[in-house]
Amino acid sequence: MATRVVRRDAQRPSRTSLSWHRQTSVPSSGKVCSFWLAGKCTRNPCRFLHSEAALTTSYAASSNHSAPKQSHYSEGRVKKTQNKMCEYWVTGNCVHAENCKYLHSWSYGDELSMLTQLSGHKKAVTGITLPTGSDKLFSGSKDGTVRVWDCHTGQCTGIFDMGSAVGCLISEGAWVFVGIENAVKAVNIQTNADLTLTAPGGQVCTMSTTNEMLLAGVHDGSILAWTNSGTNSFEATASLKGHTGLVVSLVFGAGRLYSGSMDNTIRVWDLENMQCIHTLNKHSEVVMSLVCWDQYLLSCSLDQTLKIWAATKAGDLEVVYTQDEEHGILSLRGMPDAQGKPILLCSCNDNSVRLYELPSFTERGRVFTRQEVRTIEVGPGGLFFTGDGTGRVSVWRLSGDSSVLPAKSA
CATH class of the missing domain: 2.130.10.10 (YVTN repeat-like/Quinoprotein amine dehydrogenase)
Structure with missing residues (x-):
C-alpha cells in the first residue's frame, strides 16, 4: 500500500440568513411562502406570507386545510412522525423547531x-x-x-x-x-x-x-x-x-x-x-x-x-x-x-x-x-x-x- 499521507466540511447553511426574510409590505396573497418554509426565499417583499402566525391564519382560512407542498404541517394539531427525519433540520433551515412533525434527531428507538x-x-x-x-x-x-x-x-x-x-x-x-x-x-x-x-x-x-x-x-x-x-x-x-x-x-x-x-x-x-x-x-x-x-x-x-x-x-x-x-x-x-x-x-x-x-x-x-x-x-x-x-x-x-x-x- 502506498503510504503518501494526505493532510486536510462544507459550511452548513446559516440560520441567520432567515432573519432578513421579513415582510416590508402587506402580502398580496393569503398563501404561506413555501420557499420561506424551506429557508430559501430571497424576495423582499414577497407576495406570500412569512410568519408562524400567518401560517396559522392561512390554515384557518383555507377551506381544505391543505399545506403547501414543502410544509411540514398537516391538518389540525401537529403530530410527530416517528420514522422520518426532518430534511430541513439536517441543513439547519427548519423554522418549525419543536412544532415540526418530523424528527430532529439522527435516530429513533429506545436503545439506539x-x-x-x-x-x-x-x-x-x-x-x-x-x-x-x-x-x-x-x-x-x-x-x-x-x-x-x-x-x-x-x-x-x-x-x-x-x-x-x-x-x-x-x-x-x-x-x-x-x-x-x-x-x-x-x-x-x-x-x-x-x-x-x-x-x-x-x-x-x-x-x-x-x-x-x-x-x-x-x-x-x-x-x-x-x-x-x-x-x-x-x-x-x-x-x-x-x-x-x-x-x-x-x-x-x-x-x-x-x-x-x-x-x-x-x-x-x-x-x-x-x-x-x-x-x-x-x-x-x-x-x-x-x-x-x-x-x-x-x-x-x-x-x-x-x-x-x-x-x-x-x-x-x-x-x-x-x-x-x-x-x-x-x-x-x-x-x-x-x-x-x-x-x-x-x-x-x-x-x-x-x-x-x-x-x-x-x-x-x-x-x-x-x-x-x-x-x-x-x-x-x-x-x-x-x-x-x-x-x-x-x-x-x-x-x-x-x-x-x-x-x-x-
Whole structure:
C-alpha cells in the first residue's frame, strides 16, 4: 500500500440568513411562502406570507386545510412522525423547531444512539472494517484514500492514497484488503507486508474471504480467487465466469459462495470444483447485498424487496419470505442485541438504516444519514458503523456500555 499521507466540511447553511426574510409590505396573497418554509426565499417583499402566525391564519382560512407542498404541517394539531427525519433540520433551515412533525434527531428507538461522526473523506464511503486484535478502524472511499481511525479517541491517525477510487474494503485476521481499479491491495498490519494482486476486469466492487482464500467481484462480471500461501503472498487460483453484469456482492456460507450482480441474479458456487451450481432469478433489479445467517440466505435489491432463501430437500434454494420496502435496499448486516436476539441492519436509498428484529421483522429503530449508506460494519458491545455518500463514517450503539470504541476481539 502506498503510504503518501494526505493532510486536510462544507459550511452548513446559516440560520441567520432567515432573519432578513421579513415582510416590508402587506402580502398580496393569503398563501404561506413555501420557499420561506424551506429557508430559501430571497424576495423582499414577497407576495406570500412569512410568519408562524400567518401560517396559522392561512390554515384557518383555507377551506381544505391543505399545506403547501414543502410544509411540514398537516391538518389540525401537529403530530410527530416517528420514522422520518426532518430534511430541513439536517441543513439547519427548519423554522418549525419543536412544532415540526418530523424528527430532529439522527435516530429513533429506545436503545439506539449515535456516539460520534468521523469526518474526513471527500466522497462516498465504500468500505469499513475492524481488523481482528486491532484498536484501529479502517475506512475506504471513492476519494481514493483509506483512513485509519483510533478506536479510543476517534482521531484519524493515518491516510493512505490508493491511486484510484476504493470500491470495497475488508479484513481477515491481520490482513486488510482494498479493492481498487484492476487490483486488490493487501496489507498485513502485523508484518507490514504490502502486496498488489492483479485483478484485470475493472473496478473491484466486493470481496469475501474463506478457507485461506480471497475472492473478489469485478466490474466485468468475473469473480477472481487467490489462495494465501502462508508466506506473506497470495497465488491466483481461479476466475469464475457466469455473471453478465458487474458483481456487487459476495458472501460465503454453508460451504458455498454466493454472488449478487447487476444482471439481477444470484449465483451459487461450489468452490471445490469452482463451478456455478445454481442461478437464482427472483429479483427484478440489481442484487445489492447478501447475508448468510444460520441455514438461510438473505438477499436485497433495488427492486425494493428483501428475500429469505432456504434449501429444499432436493438441494435447491427457494424463497420462503419476502419483505417489501418502500425504497430500494442497498446493504444488509446482522448483529445480536444485548439479549442475543438477531437484529438485521437494512440500509435503504431514502438515507436511512432500519433495524429489524428477526424473524418477525419488527422494527426496533432507525438511523438517518445525510446521504445513502452503502456500507455497514458491526463491532463489539452493540456497536455498528455506517458510511454514507457524503464521506462520513457514523458510529452507533444499539446496546451495551461503549463510551469508547474498543478493539475487535479475536
